[in-house]
Amino acid sequence: MIHLIRGFKDILPEEVALWQRIEAAARDLFERFGYGEIRIPIMEKTKLFARSIGEDTDIVEKEMYTFADRKGDLLTLRPEATASVVRAYIQHKLHAVDPAQKFYLIGPMFRRERPQKGRYRQFYQIDVEAFGIAAPHIDVQMIFMLHNLFNTLGVGDTQAQVNSLGCPACRPGYRQALTAFLDQVASQLCEDCLRRKDRNPLRVLDCKSPQCQQAVADAPAIVDHLCPACREHFDTVTRTLKTLKVPFELNKRLVRGLDYYTRTAFEMQTTALGAQSAVAGGGRYDGLVKALGGPDTPAIGFAIGFDRLAEIVGQLQQPPTSGPSLFIAALGPQAQQAAFEWLSRLGAGGMAVEMDYADRSLKAQMKRADRLNACHVLIVGAAELEKGAAVLRNMATKTQQDIPLDGLVKELETLIK
Numbered sequence: 207m208i209h210l211i212r213g214f215k216d217i218l219p220e221e222v223a224l225w226q227r228i229e230a231a232a233r234d235l236f237e238r239f240g241y242g243e244i245r246i247p248i249m250e251k252t253k254l255f256a257r258s259i260g261e262d263t264d265i266v267e268k269e270m271y272t273f274a275d276r277k278g279d280l281l282t283l284r285p286e287a288t289a290s291v292v293r294a295y296i297q298h299k300l301h302a303v304d305p306a307q308k309f310y311l312i313g314p315m316f317r318r319e320r321p322q323k324g325r326y327r328q329f330y331q332i333d334v335e336a337f338g339i340a341a342p343h344i345d346v347q348m349i350f351m352l353h354n355l356f357n358t359l360g361v362g363d364t365q366a367q368v369n370s371l372g373c374p375a376c377r378p379g380y381r382q383a384l385t386a387f388l389d390q391v392a393s394q395l396c397e398d399c400l401r402r403k404d405r406n407p408l409r410v411l412d413c414k415s416p417q418c419q420q421a422v423a424d425a426p427a428i429v430d431h432l433c434p435a436c437r438e439h440f441d442t443v444t445r446t447l448k449t450l451k452v453p454f455e456l457n458k459r460l461v462r463g464l465d466y467y468t469r470t471a472f473e474m475q476t477t478a479l480g481a482q483s484a485v486a487g488g489g490r491y492d493g494l495v496k497a498l499g500g501p502d503t504p505a506i507g508f509a510i511g512f513d514r515l516a517e518i519v520g521q522l523q524q525p526p527t528s529g530p531s532l533f534i535a536a537l538g539p540q541a542q543q544a545a546f547e548w549l550s551r552l553g554a555g556g557m558a559v560e561m562d563y564a565d566r567s568l569k570a571q572m573k574r575a576d577r578l579n580a581c582h583v584l585i586v587g588a589a590e591l592e593k594g595a596a597v598l599r600n601m602a603t604k605t606q607q608d609i610p611l612d613g614l615v616k617e618l619e620t621l622i623k
């Protein structure tokens with residue numbers, strides 16, 4: 207037997223119901239706030255991701271599924287969606303109509319990470335991006351929508367962690383201060399961090415090794431080095447979050463794993479999944495549109511780890527799933543033929559309807575109707591065909607009535623709502 211690829215997974219129908227519920231809640235929320243759905247390819251030229259996510263990030267260094275196509279062009283299965291949305295925004299000149307544009311998308315991403323609970327090589331993201339809005343209000347709207355969506359889904363114990371990563375005016379000064387600090391503690395840093403120290407020192411703050419975490423415990427924090435404009439922006443974000451009663455915590459160590467971020471960065475953390483604690487993450491990336499060849503455009507976004515969110519919501523009590531409105535228990539080939547025709551017409555007319563295609567005993571068919579949680583069962587066998595009326599049983603009240611075969615579909619459509 208051929209098994210699926212390590213780190214990939216199937217989402218079976220039972221679980222899909224939960225995914226659809228989450229997706230519906232997300233779409234509903236985003237559309238209320240003016241975000242329109244965008245659909246983009248799952249593959250792009252490798253250099254798009256290398257240039258936007260950053261050459262020195264874990265994602266680009268070791269996690270991308272990259273291959274040469276027949277002509278030798280390097281292509282990559284998207285490890286995230288932001289770079290592609292920016293590409294589409296620039297390529298279709300969406301800024302020309304109105305620079306302020308808001309998008310969301312839902313789809314699979316690919317990263318060759320070490321698989322474990324909550325971490326997959328194909329995983330799904332619910333991604334949101336807003337372009338052309340410099341006001342700190344849009345930063346708040348991102349975190350507010352996350353908080354609101356999680357609340358709607360009954361996930362109460364998530365906490366937004368926020369930080370500011372500064373801008374090209376204040377980051378170089380901070381970088382210098384951080385590198386000077388890291389030079390002093392260099393002997394305690396892991397091999398990866400020694401390399402990161404000079405190329406991408408902020409990443410050292412994000413290292414998971416306990417030894418490195420201890421070494422950087424007293425490292426200077428970027429929020430203490432912000433320029434006046436970044437300071438004011440961040441203060442408005444935190445003040446407005448408080449006004450809207452969105453719980454959050456300042457996390458001075460939060461740096462994110464992608465290089466394009468500026469100013470506000472945030473993550474939604476949870477303890478529900480053990481080690482994989484981030485259910486969502488995002489932030490501002492005011493320089494990326496320009497860096498990829500577009501006009502100077504501020505932007506911000508986030509992505510929710512759909513698999514992780516589904517695992518958390520799945521641990522909560524689920525609302526009962528409703529079964530078919532009607533199950534047709536048909537006995538014998540002639541009744542099966544009639545049942546199939548009724549089922550097709552009722553289904554086309556909008557009713558959720560099911561039957562047993564194997565023509566088993568009435569007992570077996572009633573058992574299946576029960577298991578499916580059907581609201582009504584229509585029983586039809588040779589005797590009913592002869593009599594010219596089938597029996598409709600209400601499974602909740604256990605009452606039965608005869609339904610004439612003549613005009614049966616219409617009659618059922620009026621009786622079963």
Ligand code: HAM
Nearest residue numbers: 286288324325326329484485486487488507508509511
């Ligand atoms: P990210 O933090 O790399 O950000 O990913 C966002 C979320 O995707 C994570 O918080 C996590 O829940 C989920 N995730 C990431 N990797 C995996 C994995 N291997 N298995 C399961 N879930 C995973 C981004 O991707 C940015 N593009 C977000 C963004 C949008 N920033 C601005 N706009």
